[in-house]
Amino acid sequence: MSEASPLKKQLDMSYEEALTKIPEALKTEGFGVLTEIDVKATLKAKIDADIRPYKILGACNPPFAHNALQQDIDAGLMMPCNVVVYVDDAGKTVVHAIDPTVSAGDNAKLKELAEAVKTKLAAAVAKI
Secondary structure, three states: OOOOEOOEEEEOOOHHHHHHHHHHHHHHOOOEEEEEEEHHHHHHHHHOOOOOOEEEEEEEOHHHHHHHHHHOHHHHHHOOEEEEEEEOOOOOEEEEEOOOOOOOOOOHHHHHHHHHHHHHHHHHHHHO
């Protein structure tokens, strides 16, 4: 795995088990999973490509989302917060959440909010 991050974790569980645990961990931090994209199945269906198991979960924390939109109407470009789950080259399951501070732009209030979201996402990842 690449550099250590509180938003990325190699798990000691199966891919399928991780997909059941991640929404629970996100819920404890106020997030719900709004979308789930099965990238492996989509690429197989669309271009007959075979890739490793890979899903993108779109997580949303409604109070944070509302606050962000009050700060900057374009904050919706940052939503939902993507959390990916995949099997790495070593056959281990990995969970990796987006760092919302990267896409917060120059808006100081939005950056402050993004830091709080990052902290909650890191706490959810730590619980898995």
